Amino acid sequence: MENVEKHILSTKELTIGYGVKVVAEHINFSLEAGTLCGIVGANGIGKSTLLRTLGSFQPKLEGRIYLKGKALEDHSPSEMAQKLSVVLTEPPASKNLTVQELIALGRQPYTNWLGSLTASDKEHINQSINAFLLNDLRNVKCHELSDGQLQRVLIARAMAQDTPLILLDEPTTHLDLYHKVQILKLLQQLAHENQKTIVFTTHEIDLAIQLCDKTLILDGVNNPFGAPCELIEQHHFERLFPSEMIQFDAKTGTFKVNK
Numbered sequence: 001m002e003n004v005e006k007h008i009l010s011t012k013e014l015t016i017g018y019g020v021k022v023v024a025e026h027i028n029f030s031l032e033a034g035t036l037c038g039i040v041g042a043n044g045i046g047k048s049t050l051l052r053t054l055g056s057f058q059p060k061l062e063g064r065i066y067l068k069g070k071a072l073e074d075h076s077p078s079e080m081a082q083k084l085s086v087v088l089t090e091p092p093a094s095k096n097l098t099v100q101e102l103i104a105l106g107r108q109p110y111t112n113w114l115g116s117l118t119a120s121d122k123e124h125i126n127q128s129i130n131a132f133l134l135n136d137l138r139n140v141k142c143h144e145l146s147d148g149q150l151q152r153v154l155i156a157r158a159m160a161q162d163t164p165l166i167l168l169d170e171p172t173t174h175l176d177l178y179h180k181v182q183i184l185k186l187l188q189q190l191a192h193e194n195q196k197t198i199v200f201t202t203h204e205i206d207l208a209i210q211l212c213d214k215t216l217i218l219d220g221v222n223n224p225f226g227a228p229c230e231l232i233e234q235h236h237f238e239r240l241f242p243s244e245m246i247q248f249d250a251k252t253g254t255f256k257v258n259k
């Protein structure tokens with residue numbers, strides 16, 4: 001059996017879904033520290049369900065999920081909060097907070113019951129504010145932010161939580177191309193420079209191919225996983241959408257519409 005301990009996150013024959021409804025099965029992948037991984041696939045194939053299952057927001061149906069070699073279900077809530085941070089698509093309930101206050105919430109797993117911030121907490125908060133280019137916005141209320149700015153704040157909060165693993169559900173939805181690339185490059189930088197393992201769901205397959213170290217393609221069959229260039233060589237992207245409408249160009253790593 002593969003050594004699951006060196007991996008930050010791994011799954012073995014994972015089945016996800018709701019009650020008796022299986023959404024996807026045979027999900028197998030493993031990720032080491034410092035890896036940016038995109039989960040791609042057609043609408044309704046199960047990307048968000050997988051992300052919520054990995055984040056322990058809903059139970060798996062079958063198989064195993066390991067966080068640093070330990071089964072996900074064996075973690076206490078406080079152990080989870082120190083290993084894993086999650087950015088979901090729903091806007092936060094606390095939009096009346098300033099940018100700095102919302103990012104400071106990321107330090108909750110480490111603060112005492114009064115919520116007092118230590119010098120180390122403040123350093124993590126400032127590093128996150130700077131890394132996500134939020135210095136000018138630190139005193140602005142979150143409800144006054146654009147979608148792209150709010151997305152940066154939510155990711156900065158996850159960075160402030162300082163977990164080895166960060167999960168994000170569609171972090172680039174509603175953003176223009178420039179801001180999609182900006183967010184994904186910031187995530188790539190966070191993964192590579194801070195040795196974080198970052199997993200996100202996306203419809204931006206072209207960008208995921210260009211920027212991710214690993215990609216999981218949910219295809220409803222065997223869910224191929226690997227480096228984007230390996231998956232291109234193995235022709236997996238060609239099978240994602242009906243070829244009479246959309247063709248994958250393996251040379252450029254992009255999709256083209258049949259006219």
Ligand SMILES: Nc1ncnc2c1ncn2[C@@H]1O[C@H](COP(=O)(O)OP(=O)(O)OP(=O)(O)O)[C@@H](O)[C@H]1O
Nearest residue numbers: 018021023041042043044045046047048049050201
């Ligand atoms: N709470 C729920 N109960 C039962 N079925 C659900 C529930 N939420 C989602 N589903 C179903 O699970 C399947 C996968 O949905 P999911 O949202 O995970 O797909 P997705 O790949 O993220 O889709 P999209 O690309 O459209 O966001 C769909 O058939 C969906 O209808």
